[in-house]
Amino acid sequence: MSLVNEILNYNEEFVETQRYKEFLTTKFPDKRMVVLTCMDTRLVELLPKAMNLHNGDAKIIKNAGAIVSHPFGSIMRSIVVAVYELDADEVFVIGHYDCGMTGLNSDHVIANAKKRGISDDVIATLGHSGINLSRWLTGFEHVREGIEKSVNIIRNHPLLPKNLPVHGLIIDPQTGRLDLIEDGYQAVDESHT
Numbered sequence: 047m048s049l050v051n052e053i054l055n056y057n058e059e060f061v062e063t064q065r066y067k068e069f070l071t072t073k074f075p076d077k078r079m080v081v082l083t084c085m086d087t088r089l090v091e092l093l094p095k096a097m098n099l100h101n102g103d104a105k106i107i108k109n110a111g112a113i114v115s116h117p118f119g120s121i122m123r124s125i126v127v128a129v130y131e132l133d134a135d136e137v138f139v140i141g142h143y144d145c146g147m148t149g150l151n152s153d154h155v156i157a158n159a160k161k162r163g164i165s166d167d168v169i170a171t172l173g174h175s176g177i178n179l180s181r182w183l184t185g186f187e188h189v190r191e192g193i194e195k196s197v198n199i200i201r202n203h204p205l206l207p208k209n210l211p212v213h214g215l216i217i218d219p220q221t222g223r224l225d226l227i228e229d230g231y232q233a234v235d236e237s238h239t
């Protein structure tokens with residue numbers, strides 16, 4: 047059975063037996079928070095459980111590395127929408143140790159794409175079109191550096207209020223332990239003095 051069919055079969059039973067009932071909630075986050083975190087498989091259940099987040103508690107945005115790479119990209123837009131349209135009052139950027147974006151090497155990614163049939167011509171054409179693949183496909187040296195950069199972009203965003211706490215944390219993908227590396231309350235206080 048294909049994965050899609052397996053999922054659809056399961057889904058039919060899920061809906062029929064009304065197992066959705068325990069998840070019913072609204073689109074507004076009860077804890078008035080938005081989380082940007084990594085797509086890592088180990089965090090799928092671990093991160094919400096380690097933070098005591100249940101359905102309805104938070105807006106959760108995910109990408110590779112919990113990185114805000116552009117102040118006007120889709121991640122930043124999601125945060126702006128969460129704040130102004132969905133009543134999120136705090137932002138949590140949560141990276142994790144042993145992240146696949148640590149030391150991501152663009153040459154390695156491109157070599158793998160070529161093995162899957164992407165031609166040199168395509169790579170060259172993208173380069174001539176002004177797309178800097180080596181920058182686009184680069185992660186960070188250390189997760190802390192990635193978090194700090196993302197937190198800074200959000201804190202200094204021209205469309206976000208200065209009193210919005212933006213926290214930076216790193217989660218252990220085995221134990222779920224959280225280390226606070228950027229305290230958003232402190233940063234807000236300091237910006238007022």
Ligand SMILES: [Zn+2]
Nearest residue numbers: 084086145146
């Ligand atoms: Zn990761």
